[in-house]
Ligand SMILES: NC(=O)c1ccc[n+]([C@@H]2O[C@H](COP(=O)([O-])OP(=O)(O)OC[C@H]3O[C@@H](n4cnc5c(N)ncnc54)[C@H](O)[C@@H]3O)[C@@H](O)[C@H]2O)c1
């Protein structure tokens with residue numbers, strides 16, 4: 074079995090060695106320009122079209138991340154990039170769930186304990202205990218209740234917050250109120266105090282966090298965007314912060330990355346920023362998942378993690 078690997082920034086040597094250890098029967102190689110030798114599996118991130126298109130013997134492609142929007146948009150421009158019938162897989166959790174939990178829980182607690190207000194008071198040299206927020210007024214609404222949204226929901230339920238989620242179909246997550254479909258979105262938003270976005274980037278979700286949506290949240294709401302920058306209309310977010318409809322935003326992803334120097338988000342006091350690091354691919358966990366999935370595929374067993382080209386995620 075032959076496996077080809079391409080990632081523009083990962084430590085290729087490390088990945089090749091660890092993959093080889095996990096799949097001793099395989100021949101693992103770095104894909105290089107001009108390599109047209111057959112391969113059974115390709116592991117990719119931002120793949121050059123020629124790495125996949127027309128490749129003989131391909132049985133599966135693994136995206137080395139959770140979101141496959143970049144690969145799918147390339148596929149749209151080059152429909153023959155993925156040979157017909159070859160499944161595309163993505164990383165399901167592989168350590169990203171825990172990272173998302175850490176990010177979301179720490180930020181929700183930061184706002185819930187009013188550390189943003191105390192930071193402002195500190196800057197003014199003000200010693201002034203503030204009224205506590207009540208948990209029952211701190212409803213967390215999670216857009217997208219898949220692998221990562223589900224994990225984040227679970228961790229916030231454990232902290233005693235009212236948690237609700239919104240997805241394409243209803244979910245059965247312990248302690249979480251589930252809303253599904255476009256018609257349920259207004260009810261989901263009504264009373265949501267902290268909105269956490271973990272939707273995939275698809276034509277249906279681009280620009281979803283806009284003026285209209287933000288206006289339906291509870292007063293002085295907060296937004297955490299952990300998914301993709303294109304989900305959020307940044308000008309609408311700034312307007313909602315300035316009007317007082319929103320009290321704060323924690324953004325990990327942006328419509329343009331790196332965030333341009335002249336973006337007004339940098340200087341806004343209500344906005345906190347991290348540089349797309351909410352959940353990164355952990356090599357050992359990802360390799361274990363890929364090796365397990367390849368073994369299952371080779372044994373003709375059913376596997377999870379296949380991307381639906383129809384749904385776009
Ligand atoms: N910031 C980061 O570091 C980082 C890291 C990993 C993943 N991500 C992003 O997180 C996203 C979610 O990852 P995941 O593994 O949980 O994905 P997933 O496919 O498991 O879950 C997606 C969820 O969104 C819902 N959904 C999709 N389209 C919808 C629609 N039109 N209306 C309502 N609900 C819809 C699905 O029902 C599902 O619940 C990824 O697509 C990626 O963009 C970001």
Ligand SMILES: O=C(O)[C@H](O)CO
Pocket residue numbers: 137138139140141352353354
């Ligand atoms: O989708 C992912 O896995 C992360 O956002 C890295 O791009």
